[in-house]
Amino acid sequence: MKLYTAMKPYAPKTWDLSGLDGISDATLETHFKLYEGYVKNTNLLNERLAELRKNEKNEGENPAFAELVRRLGFEYNGMRLHEYYFDNMTKRPSALSGGKLYEALGEAYGGFEDWKRDFMAVGGMRGIGWAIAYCDTTNGAITNHWIDDHEDGHVAGFVPIVVLDVWEHAFIKDYKPAEKDKYIEAFFRNIDWKACEARLP
Ligand SMILES: [Fe+2]
Known part of the structure; x- marks a missing residue:
């Protein structure tokens, strides 16, 4: 029998995100x-x-x-x-008001603001999980998806573009359980749009 070799362990990454707006x-x-x-x-x-x-x-x-x-x-x-x-967060955010990502996000929803409204609605769904704007590499379309826990709801082959954690641990120190919308608004104030754009296939 061929000898099985154990895989190399993953090393945790670190981020310098202190001082975000609305996420302590x-x-x-x-x-x-x-x-x-x-x-x-x-x-x-x-x-x-x-x-x-x-x-x-x-x-x-x-x-x-x-x-x-x-x-x-x-x-x-x-x-x-x-x-x-x-x-996809940064302590030095800049607004997204045009360009490749702006157009791509808005394409399936009628416009960027319509995409944002839908993404926020997905994030605001009851339960714990993730809101993810994914790009379908077969046609370039970006669509919003709900992921239960960490693993249920991913679409095979789709590339994550904007990823939002909506487990309670992501906001419960800063907001009441019923104030998830305020946390999602805070997330939007800290998005690193350049990092998201770099994910476009
Ligand atoms: Fe988390």
């Missing part, structure tokens, strides 16, 4: 720790799976193996979506 440093500090937990758990899952593979315990009938494989979507997405989220 205390919230960010907690959030960075949660993100680091996802990186740690992704690595842990891979280590444990590597161990099972090494011992030829990677069988579909093995509940331990199956549970670890099922959790990959949660932990990997928890890691990667937070990276997209922190990457």
Whole structure:
């Protein structure tokens, strides 16, 4: 049998986002720790799976193996979506009032402001998850999607352009549970549109 080699662990990224408008440093500090937990758990899952593979315990009938494989979507997405989220914020934001991204976001919704209204509505849905504006690489269309937890609702092959965390931990230190809309407005004041535009395929 070919020897199984365990994959290289992921290293957590860091961001300098202190002083955001409407999203406190205390919230960010907690959030960075949660993100680091996802990186740690992704690595842990891979280590444990590597161990099972090494011992030829990677069988579909093995509940331990199956549970670890099922959790990959949660932990990997928890890691990667937070990276997209922190990457698309900046403490030196500039307004988006034209250009390639502005046009692309507005195309399927009638205009940028209509896209924004829809994206905010998706973010404002009840429950925990993510609002993501995704680009379909087959036709260039950008559409807004709701992701339950970290893993349910992604569209295969679509590229994330704007990524918003709407789990309660993202805003509960700064706003009341019923004030998610205020947090979403704050997110919009801190978006790094250049980073989002660079994601366009
Ligand atoms: Fe989060």
